[in-house]
Amino acid sequence: MRIALAVGWWRIARAKIAHTKFVRNLICRPLLSVDSPDIWKINPGSSSHFSSHPSSNFSASNEKIGVVLDGKLIANDLKSRIAGEVNEMKKAIGKTPGLGIVLVGERRDSHTFIRTKVKACNEVGIVSVVAELPNNSKEGDICDAVSRFNDNPSVHGIIVQLPLPKHLDEEKIMNVVSVEKDVDGFHPLNMGNLAIAGREPLFIPCAPKACLELLLRYGMDLRGKKAAVVGRSKIVGLPTSLLLQRHQATVSLVHAFTGNPEKVTCQADIVVSDVGTPNTIRGHWLKPGAVVIDTGTSSVEVDAGSFQCLFLVRNEHCSFIFVPSFFLIRSYQTLNPPALHLIWLFILLLGS
Structure with missing residues (x-):
């Protein structure tokens, strides 16, 4: 009984410490430099983004020929960093x-996502451990797997790959993930802090973060831009809309109950797609010069056992990103928090 009380007290204490303003200011800065063997300090001159090199053709809301936003180049930059x-x-x-x-x-x-993330881990020197469970697993089995990672001092970030099978309660399982190890940013405390002005989550969902990284790396000023997010999932759509709002964009959410969605998207400078159905967004839904980001995958069977990946839209007057390149950005963005915030997970949150 005393051990259980002690463990409960420690988890509450470290969660409170992690959300103090002092700690948030430290762990939310992305660039760290070594100062001594066991203490890491922020480099005050660092910036969260590398120098952007916008294409001469790249601009939101002009009528020039569209360009492909090179996500692979950015992913390689993140990988090296x-x-x-x-x-x-x-x-x-x-x-x-x-x-x-x-x-x-x-x-x-x-x-596919997990293979990409494991490969990315190997390439940057991060150790990854995958706990695979069958489709008919019970919630208790999954919660136990998460708890083992929570209690393992050599694991500093946890990903529960979503979506889970329909018979499982995703919210219940995500609540088990320690908030300080929730590198996917899906814990209610991280999602809630993302939604509240003036607060900073410990982690931000990787796909929305990758969207912002892509736009900012290409030198796009989001202030006052009209953005349409098609889909409102907790994985991509909703947090992407919250991040865009934090950058002072005017955001509209398009979903299954939106009447005449093309009237919303055709006015948008930025369109982010969070739908898994091929050809949902048509070329005439977009205005010339719009920036289009497809965050999902869609495959259709072209022959027996053969699948072809479809892109969201191909419009010569729009700038867009190929999905495979976006996978790479998402993977390295997922690895960003464990690598760059590791010392605070070690010393402050894990007590190691």
Whole structure:
């Protein structure tokens, strides 16, 4: 009984510490530099984004020929940056970032995402551990797998791959993830802080973060821009709309009950698609010069056992990003928090 009370007290205490203004200011800055073997300090001259090199054709809301936004180039930049941070951390304090992944079922897209993330981990020197459970797993089995990662001091970030099978309560399972290890940003405390002005979540969902990274890397000023987010899932649509609002964009959410959605999207400077159905957004839904980001995957069977990936829209007057490149940005954005905020997870939150 005393042990249970002590564990409960410690989890409450570290959650409170993690949300103090002092700690948030430290762990939310992305660039860290080594100062001594066991203490990491912020480099005050650092910036959260590298120098952007916008294409001469790239601009929201003009009538020039559209360009492909090079997500792979940005992903490689992030990869190099994170690998360097991980290497410095190993030399300085002898610690290696660890990512625990819970994968349930046999969904093709879920397994694709996990393979990409595991590959990204290997490339930057982060240790990844995947706990695979069958499709008919009970909630207790999954919660136990998450709890083991929570209690494992060598695991500093946890991903529960969504969506889960329909018979499972996603909210209940996500609540089990320790908020300080919730690198996907889906814990209610992280999502709630993202939605409230003046507060900062410990982590931001990787796909919305990748959308913003893409736009900012290309030098786009989001202030006052009209943005349409098609879809309102908690994984992409909703947090993307919240992030765009934080950057002073005027955001409209388009969903299944939106009448005449094309009237909303055709006025938007930025369109982010969070739908999994091919050809949902047509070329005439977009105005010339719009920036279009497809955050999902859509595949159709062209022959027996052969699948083809479809893109959201191909419009020569729009700037757009290919989905495979976006996968890479999402993967390295997922790895960003464990690598760059690791020391605070070690020393302050985990007590190691």
